[in-house]
Amino acid sequence: xxxxxxxxxxxxxxxxxxxxxxxxxxxxxxxxxxxxxxxxxxxxxxxxxxxxxxxxxxxxxxxxxxxxxxxxxxxxxxxxxxxxxxxxxxxxxxxxxxxxxxxxxxxxxxxxxxxxxxxxxxxxxxxxxxxxxxxxxxxxxxxxxxxxxxxxxxxxxxxxxxxxxxxxxxxxxxxxxxxxxxxxxxxxxxxxxxxxxxxxxxxxxxxxxxxxxxxxxxxxxxxxxxxxxxxxxxxxxxxxxxxxxxxxxxxxxxxxxxxxxxxxxxxxxxxxxxxxxxxxxxxxxxxxxxxxxxxxxxxxxxxxxxxxxxxxxxxxxxxxxxxxxxxxxxxxxxxxxxxxxxxxxxxxxxxxxxxxxxxxxxxxxxxxxxxxxxxxxxxxxxxxxxxx
Amino acid sequence: xxxxxxxxxxxxxxxxxxxxxxxxxxxxxxxxxxxxxxxxxxxxxxxxxxxxxxxxxxxxxxxxxxxxxxxxxxxxxxxxxxxxxxxxxxxxxxxxxxxxxxxxxxxxxxxxxxxxxxxxxxxxxxxxxxxxxxxxxxxxxxxxxxxxxxxxxxxxxxxxxxxxxxxxxxxxxxxxxxxxxxxxxxxxxxxxxxxxxxxxxxxxxxxxxxxxxxxxxxxxxxxxxxxxxxxxxxxxxxxxxxxxxxxxxxxxxxxxxxxxxxxxxxxxxxxxxxxxxxxxxxxxxxxxxxxxxxxxxxxxxxxxxxxxxxxxxxxxxxxxxxxxxxxxxxxxxxxxxxxxxxxxxxxxxxxxxxxxxxxxxxxxxxxxxxxxxxxxxxxxxxxxxxxx
Numbered sequence: 001x002x003x004x005x006x007x008x009x010x011x012x013x014x015x016x017x018x019x020x021x022x023x024x025x026x027x028x029x030x031x032x033x034x035x036x037x038x039x040x041x042x043x044x045x046x047x048x049x050x051x052x053x054x055x056x057x058x059x060x061x062x063x064x065x066x067x068x069x070x071x072x073x074x075x076x077x078x079x080x081x082x083x084x085x086x087x088x089x090x091x092x093x094x095x096x097x098x099x100x101x102x103x104x105x106x107x108x109x110x111x112x113x114x115x116x117x118x119x120x121x122x123x124x125x126x127x128x129x130x131x132x133x134x135x136x137x138x139x140x141x142x143x144x145x146x147x148x149x150x151x152x153x154x155x156x157x158x159x160x161x162x163x164x165x166x167x168x169x170x171x172x173x174x175x176x177x178x179x180x181x182x183x184x185x186x187x188x189x190x191x192x193x194x195x196x197x198x199x200x201x202x203x204x205x206x207x208x209x210x211x212x213x214x215x216x217x218x219x220x221x222x223x224x225x226x227x228x229x230x231x232x233x234x235x236x237x238x239x240x241x242x243x244x245x246x247x248x249x250x251x252x253x254x255x256x257x258x259x260x261x262x263x264x265x266x267x268x269x270x271x272x273x274x275x276x277x278x279x280x281x282x283x284x285x286x287x288x289x290x291x292x293x294x295x296x297x298x299x300x301x302x303x304x305x306x307x308x309x310x311x312x313x314x315x316x317x318x319x320x321x322x323x324x325x326x327x328x329x330x331x332x333x334x335x336x337x338x339x340x341x342x343x344x345x346x347x348x349x350x351x352x353x354x355x356x357x358x359x360x361x362x363x364x365x366x367x368x369x370x371x372x373x374x375x376x377x378x379x380x381x382x383x384x385x386x387x388x
Numbered sequence: 389x390x391x392x393x394x395x396x397x398x399x400x401x402x403x404x405x406x407x408x409x410x411x412x413x414x415x416x417x418x419x420x421x422x423x424x425x426x427x428x429x430x431x432x433x434x435x436x437x438x439x440x441x442x443x444x445x446x447x448x449x450x451x452x453x454x455x456x457x458x459x460x461x462x463x464x465x466x467x468x469x470x471x472x473x474x475x476x477x478x479x480x481x482x483x484x485x486x487x488x489x490x491x492x493x494x495x496x497x498x499x500x501x502x503x504x505x506x507x508x509x510x511x512x513x514x515x516x517x518x519x520x521x522x523x524x525x526x527x528x529x530x531x532x533x534x535x536x537x538x539x540x541x542x543x544x545x546x547x548x549x550x551x552x553x554x555x556x557x558x559x560x561x562x563x564x565x566x567x568x569x570x571x572x573x574x575x576x577x578x579x580x581x582x583x584x585x586x587x588x589x590x591x592x593x594x595x596x597x598x599x600x601x602x603x604x605x606x607x608x609x610x611x612x613x614x615x616x617x618x619x620x621x622x623x624x625x626x627x628x629x630x631x632x633x634x635x636x637x638x639x640x641x642x643x644x645x646x647x648x649x650x651x652x653x654x655x656x657x658x659x660x661x662x663x664x665x666x667x668x669x670x671x672x673x674x675x676x677x678x679x680x681x682x683x684x685x686x687x688x689x690x691x692x693x694x695x696x697x698x699x700x701x702x703x704x705x706x707x708x709x710x711x712x713x714x715x716x717x718x719x720x721x722x723x724x725x726x727x728x729x730x731x732x733x734x735x736x737x738x739x740x741x742x743x744x745x746x747x748x749x750x751x752x753x754x755x756x757x758x759x760x761x762x763x764x765x766x767x768x769x770x771x772x773x774x775x776x
Contacts, residue, residue: 033421146734156734203615217700219607226702227591230735237696238730248732308625308696312605314614342626344636346534346544347618 008040009377012049015069016376022056022064041067048073049093049376071096074137075129076371077122077176080185080363081114083107083144083159083211087364088118090125093137093375095195095368099125107144110162111171119175136178140371141168142188142363149229152182158247181370185363186232187223190216192366193319196358203315206362207234209302209331210322211261211277213254219313234309235259240301254305258298260324267291277323284327295327299334306335306353307342314347321356328355396428397765400437403457404764410444410452429455436461437481437764457481462525463517464759465510465564468573468751469502471495471532471547471599475752476506478513481525481763483583483756487513495532498550499559507563524566528759529556530576530751537617540570546635569758573751574620575611578604580754581707584746591703594750595622597690597719598710599649599665601642607701622697623647628689642693646686648712655679665711672715683715687722694723694741695730702735709744716743 011030014020020029026037044050053068071094078097080087086103101121105114122139126132145157152169154160169180183191190206197204204218213235217224224231235255236248246256256262260277267274267283270290274280283291306318318339320332336353343351358365399418402408408417414425432438441456459482466485468475474491489509493502506529514520533545540557542548557568571579578594585592592606601623605612612619623643624636634644644650648665655662655671658678662668671679694706706727708720724741731739746753 031424033424036419036421201615203612215700219612220610222608224591224607224701226735227589227704227739228702228734228737230732231700231702233699233702233732233735236732237699238692250730304626305696308693309700311621311625312603312619312697312700313612314616314619314621316615342638344618344621344624346616347614347621349616351615 008044009375011037011040012044012069012376015050015067021066021068023067024064069093074135074375075126075131076137076368076375077125077139077178078364078367078371079118079122079139079141080188080367081107081118081141081143082185082363086114086118087361088121088125089364089368090122090129090131091364091368093372095192095365095372097364097368098129098131100364101125107160107163111166111168112162115168115171119172122176133177136176137375138178138371139172139176139180140188140367140369140374141172141180141182142185142367143168143182144185146233147182147184147229149183149225152180155229179374181374183370184214184229186214187216187225188366188370189321189362190218190232190366191223191369192362192364193321193356193358194218195369196362196365197317201315201317203313203317205306205309205313205315205318206356207302207306207318207320208322209258209260209298209320209324211259213259213302213322215309217313217315219315234305237305239305254301258301260322263291263294263298263324266294278326281323281326284330292330295324295330296334298324299331300338302331303335303338304342307339310339310343310347310351316350316352318351318353319356320353321359321362325355396432397763399425399428400432400457400764403438403455409454411455412452459484462523462763463514463519464525464756464763465514465527465566466752466755466759467506467510467527467529468576468755469495469506469529469531470573470751474502474506475749476509476513477752477756478510478517478519479752479756481760483580483753483760485752485756486517486519488752489513495548495551499554499556500550503556503559507560510564521565524564525763526566526759527560527564527568528576528755528757528762529560529568529570530573530755531556531570532573534621535570535572535617537571537613540568543617567762569762571758572602572617574602575604575613576754576758577709577750578606578620578754579611579757580750580752581709581744581746582606583757584750584753585705589703589705591701591705593694593697593701593703593706594744595690595694595706595708596710597646597648597686597708597712599647601647601690601710603697605701605703607703622693625693627693642689646689648710651679651682651686651712654682666714669711669714672718680718683712683718684722686712687719688726690719691723691726692730695727698727698731698735698739704738704740706739706741707744708741709747709750713743 020026050067051070053066055063056066071092075090078089084106089097089100091097145160146155148155154163157163168182172180186208193206194200194204202221206216208214215232215234236253238252239254240257242252244256246253263280264274408414438455439458441454443451444454459480463478466477472494477485477488479485533548534543536543542551545551556570560568574596581594582588590609594604596602603620603622624641626640627642628645630640632644634641651668652662
């Protein structure tokens, strides 16, 4: 029995995930009264979230009606807002985008400018898909900085002037009559990769290696946000050269020596024209040995932090994403080398470390997934996403 | 709504924890049919786990009957087996010991010798409390090494010759007609400290600093065991002097430089008569500056590992236990210093780092708590403790 399996959203989830196909299955799986199940299924049929799809084989007597999840019974709006580029989507109820739009407004322009654009584009995309405001089940937003999960506000975001304490939920609720969920970008990427896995693991770690470094943790099948919503912030773990000052003010942070931004600066100091992470990736792909060396060393340092995390959490899956993951085998091989050397044998027995499957679309998939999970089980999501 | 709140054990838990006091409360909290609640409450009354305790104030109509948890409706057997000393208890259903026995058989004597003693002593303690075999609801056992949670067997335990793969559950089930739960000692200590907290935090870390170093994690309100039951194994994180060989074969493990065993060896090399951790504690208490220096440095190294864990998991409570915690303020102050310096500001905003309240009895309390949780919600415990 899982949390919330007795709510209408819980019943729907059992059907969405293929665990149940008939009213009788739902009664058996939940222990709810037959009358309660019937009542809730009727409500879901009336909402169009379930459709009847023929008859199941009979085991004697009247054959039971098959129930099917209707992924087109509504849409969610998803926004993956990054430091310099964003993505928006109108997605169906399986988190598949029906229409998307890119954006190039920097987050530093502030919330009024950026969220006005978001609202406008969402309106345009809705029109493009032929959907109306009443079709929107929920809205999911990812921000490139810490988010207070209980209020949906950005908290002390280092690269987001004007956003501190800003009520993102309230702003979007002015334009759309639907619940708004806000989380940091790495958490939604983790959710997206996890949601897209063929067999989602209970204990799953997503690591984003871009300009900065961060992670999102799925533990026991739920996004782990920690007491202050700060869980997963691995970029500021002390992991190396203690003479390097990080943008956070501390010395020796992982991302200050091994993030894409740090590598670009280090290579620039060697005379290369590397301004951003993607320049480093291009050099590596071109076979430049200085860049390859730099990425290898970054992989080892990141691996050493992940080895610690593996000893602590014993996850079964680690997925590596972010722009620097575009360097491919070089980075992944060094991370694996150090994790397998430095973690205990028991904790790596069945550990898989692999590259992201979704790449750039992890965030937008996760923002949609977050909205869908909330739309169907607001209470269950309350528990893990801290939505009031 | 929490996992398993719809089972009879789930209903009982709502009453045990004070969330519900009447049948109507249970209907409201769970959404179950009134008839289902009545049926389950009747079964719990018949079992003696609930008793009727007068009437609640009426809001019109017949006043509802108050339901009370009966902590004396049965007992659990609890065993905290250590490397060199053990504790056994017969405890009531609030994990309070009714009778206890210490033991001095080393774990290295092997499972046959030790578990025969456990079975014999459990029998004697039962008699002492005037209870019979039919009163036993469940049995909880802690072992000083890795345990495969799905089978209740020790797995590759480094200090436990003869225990690898041994079926502890089966051995004790031969003597007692009750379910047997097995976990590693640090997990049960974490559970004990958490269970005994006045307000158990959702994200809670227990750190045992004895001869070795380990931890137990409560995340999202559940014991986190990881994919292989290896979570919390922080003693073998690389954290310092890479020239020191650890008993695990790796270099630079935290416990190889900062565990009580390592400190005793280092001080012995300086000419002190320190054989075990408690000798180090005695020197510190006597004001010996070499021992104080050594403990301070250990505190800093442990603090540096905990700073990483705080960045990753953002817990709200860290409890420090184990023999070396007996050095008191010296150790705790250095741990706090490094954690507050090295973790992000957001993740330490509401962090409490404190000494164990239960001390030596954390393990036996946790073993009893594990047994009680299972006895009342076998399915819910299945999910987190991996009991088949």
